[in-house]
Amino acid sequence: MRRFGSAALALLMTTAAPAAMAAGQSDAPVGTETPRQDDAGAPGVDPMGDDIEEVVITGGPLRGAVPGDIKPELTLNPADIRAYGVGSLAELLTELEPQTRSGRGRDGGAPVLLLSGRRISSFGEIRDIPPEAIERVEILPEEAALKLGYRADQRVVNIVLRRRFRSITAELDGTVATAGGRDGQDVELSMLRLNPDGRVNLDVEYERDSSLLESERDIIQDPANSRTDGEYRTLQPDRQSLTANAVLSRTIGKVAATANLRMEQSWSDSLLGLPIAGGTDPLRRSSDSNTLHGGISLNGDISPKWRWSATGNWDRVESRTLTDRDTGLTDWARSISNVASVDALVNGAVADLPAGAISTSLRVAGRTSGLTSESRRDGLFADTDIGRDSGSVRANLDLPIASRSKAVLSALGNLSLNANGEVEQLSDFGTLVTYGYGANWSPIDGVRLIASFTEEEGAPSAQQLGNPRVETPNVRVFDFVRGETVDINRIDGGNPGLGADNRSVMKLGANLRPFDADLTLNVDYTKSTIRNPIASFPTATAEIEAAFPDRFVRDGDGQLIQIDNRPVNFERSEREQIRWGLNFSAPISSPLARAAMEAAQARRAERAAAREASEGQPDREGARPGAGERPGGPRFGGGRGPGRGGFGGRGGGAAGGRFQFGIYHTIALTDRVEIRDGLPALDLLNGSATGSRGGSPRHQVELRTGVVRDGIGVRLNADWQSATRVSGGTTGGETLRFDDFATVNLRLFANLGPQFKFVRDNRWLTGTRLVVSVDNLFDNRLKVTDASGATPLSYQPALLDPVGRTVRISVRKLFF
Incomplete structure (x- = not known):
């Protein structure tokens, strides 16, 4: 293991410079091809261990591309995807999160996911797809979502699969x-x-x-609290889950139909400390949930210029919680949520203008949801039954103004304008309206500028309104008013008094390709203003308690004993930021891969010659002129996508290796929250907080880099944020400093397929991948100190990050 780790780290250090030098080199000469079968008879395995998909380049749009004039910001080909060393599409999207996050939407900026340019019913359709089955991944800006009937607050990720692929995958992971x-x-x-x-x-x-106990992390207990004993409190509960997912997709006539069924059962158990009355039996909490999801998607074409799609989803979630109380009773809560939705979209070109076609989309959606909950607390029974029905109509319009290729106002470059609007009717909230507009401008090749403006109304979810009330005893918090750590009773659940919010978002963005290389630079400026925002209850600072005095309960001595943690509406919030990112990728040549390709070509030529001699006629496959030329254009082995991608479009599937580097830097200019009218605003960049880990950092940096060569690779992910502080406010309470914080994750992996001689001698190793990953490599934890330099008990590093550094070993076997 030490030798493997040293070799991989040395590989990262020694190949960075050659990778940059090789940026202008192709992995394989045009016209070469990799055979569909090697001497051992393993079909569809290329020199890098991936199934080979022949790609024919034509002059039209790429197969599976997203329609429209907004081009991808990044494109990953098979060599790029292979360099991540992941085992599924879900893991790949986790690695790509810095590139795919928008930061503009109410759902945390998760992207819109497409499969070959078509809509899917849900992430469950594609989450388990192995990366070997992916031909390319395209990442497009938020404005591309407009053409698909979505709002302009999510990026678009388009996954294009190979035409043919088959595999059975087994994976075993162990983490410690x-x-x-x-x-x-x-x-x-x-x-x-x-x-x-x-x-x-x-x-x-x-x-x-x-589970992980406090005693296993040497947590310092409060000597004044006789109930605290690290052997009877869990930092992390014992968790188990069992998931089954099935997807069936078929083309019925001219309609692509997909059905998805997913079932999940999960359990968790935790210890909450000793009861007030004493005793050796700790208080316990047990939770379990059952999730059932069904989805269907239909996609078809009305004409060459018009597409339609329809999706339907049904989700049922049943959850149960049992909580021991100091009184000797057991509280319980149970909830059942049912959500069903249908969604239909038609999009295409309505008319042709000199600069291009006017494209539009019309989307109609309906949704019904119900939440029933019941609970017993201190012997008192309560129940809730809420439901919501909604329907919406959304329309988008894209108007081309100038075009270089069509010589229309070519001095302006390529310019298009867009507008969108949505009306949604909710049974319990009335009518909500959303509208937006923007522009997409490319003044010269390699430069694209985007501007968009959105006004959106949104209602709280059924869970935010009606989740059952759950009380958790012995929750450790820091009381900023008195400057002490206390154990309190925390109330969670829904708040039926929540109101709708209203968001105004402006974005100005630029995407640059400054050189003829696989290098892209993105710069985005975003300003978001939310009126009546819905938020989880914030950290119990003096400012928050002054604004929500009814949410806090203190005893006769002034000690904090209870916090109502259910969600609330603030008056207003405003955030302004600049985010820039750079992505670079370059192929790395490999003597091993080239030698393997030459040997494969030699074997193919021998077989062709043998067939020609036996049949007495030229072999079409082995003797065609040009070795790789087709009427549609040149052919590349290894499933290589044509054209140049933002993350390495030059390389083919037979590449010896790949170097990747990406960095994103977010600079917060403004982050303010007005809690209630007439109260001072919370400046989260200067002393205020709404979360448990301090205020908002002024700077955040995300680094993603890695290198792979001949199937052996290393990935390094690092995240850093600047220091923050939380002031005690005007009440003279405690002020805490939260130091700057960085985490580094390292992953080493080895695909054994490229090691040909070794694999030929051990055929059972074909398709095997070994992974050793270390999360939080330097075992770093957030450091929190008060004015004296001491760390409050509730902010002990092991409480903020109980697990710390973890090592995971994974063995994955792909059976072709």
């Missing part, structure tokens, strides 16, 4: 915390079949993580 006390296991079995008529995907996964 280096400080002890916590371990986990993960077993997954998956099957995928792809062909031009559709796909079948089955996946079963079991996960378990053991």
Whole structure:
């Protein structure tokens, strides 16, 4: 293991410079091709261990591309995807999160996901797809979502699969915390079949993580509290989950139909400390949930210029919670949520202008949801039954103004304007209206500028309104008013008094490709103003308690004993930021890969010559002129996508390696919250906080880099944020400093497929990948200190990050 780690780290250091030098080199000469079968008879395995998909380049749009004039900011080809060393599409999207996050939407900026330019019913359709089955991944800006009937507050990620692929994948993971006390296991079995008529995907996964006690992290207990004992309080509960997911997709006539069924059962158990009355039996909480999801999507074409799609989803979630109380009773809560939705979209070109076609989309959606909950607390029974029905109509319009290729106002470059609007009717909130407009301008090649403006109204979710009331005893918090750590009773659940919010968002963005290389630069300025924002109850600072005195309960001595943590509406919030990012990718040549390709070509030529001699006629496949030329253009081995991608479009599937580097820097200019009218605003950049980990950092940096060569690779992910502080306010309470904080994750992986001689001698190793990953490599934890330099008990590093550094070993076997 030490030799493997040293070799991988040395590889990262020594190949960065050659990678940059190789940026202008192709991985394989045009016209070469990789055979569909090697001497051992393993079909569809290329020198890098991936299934090979032949790609024919034509002059039209790429297969599976997103329609419209907004081009991808980044494109990943098979070599790029392979360099991440991940085991599923879900893991790949986690790695790409800095590139795909928008930061503008109410759902945290998660992207819109497409499959070959078409809509899907839900993430469950594609989450378990192995990366070997992916031909390319495209990341587009938020404005591309408008053409698909979505709001302009999410980026678009388009996944294009190979035409044919088949595999059975088995993966076994083991995780352990280096400080002890916590371990986990993960077993997954998956099957995928792809062909031009559709796909079948089955996946079963079991996960378990053991509990972690405070005594296993040497937590300092409050000497004044006799109930605190680290052996009877869990930092992390014992968790288990079992998931089964099935996807069936078929082409029925001219309609692509997909059905998805997902079932998940999860359990968790935790200890909450000793009861007030004393005793050796700790208070416990047990929770379990059952989730059932069904989805269907239909996609078709009305004409060459018009597409339609329809999706439907149904989700049922049943959850139960049992909580021991000091009184000797057991509280319980149970809730059942049912949500069903249908969504239909038609989009295409309505008319042709000199600068291009006017494109539009019309989307109609309906949704019904219901939440029933019941609970017993201190022997008192309560129940809730709420429901909501909604319907919406949304229209988008894209108007081309100038075009270089069509010689229309070519001095302006390429310019288009867009507008969108939505009306939504809710049974319990009335009518909500959303509208927006923007421009997409490319004054010269390699430069694209985007501006967009959105006004949106949004209602709280059924869970935010009606989740059952749950009380958790012995929750450790820091009381900023008295400057002490206390154990309180925390109330969670829904708040039926929540109101709708209203968002105004402006974005100005630029995407640059300054050189003829796989290098992109993105710069975005975003300003968001939310009136009546809905938020989880913030940290119990003196400012928050002054604004919500009814949410805090103190005893006769003034000690804090209870906090009502249910969500609230603030008066107003405003955030302004600049985010820039740079992405670079370059191929790395490899003698091993080239030698393997030459050997494969030689074997192919020998077989062609043998067939020609036996049949007495030229072999079309082995003797065609040009070795790789087709009527549609040149052919590349290894499933390489044509054209140049933002993350390495030059490389083919037979590449020896790949170097990648990406960095994103977010600069917060303004982050303010007005809690209630007439109260001072909270400046989260200068002494105020709404979260438990301090205020908002002024700077955040995300680094993603890695290198792979001949199947052996290393990935390094690092995140850093600047220091913050939380002031005691005008009441003279305690002021805390939250130091700057950085985490580094390292992953080493080895795909054994490229090691040809070794694999030929051990055929059972074909398709095997070994991974050793270390999360929080330097075991870093957030440091919090008061004015004297001491750390409050509730902010002990092991409380903020109980697990610390973890090591995961994964063995993955792909059966082609």
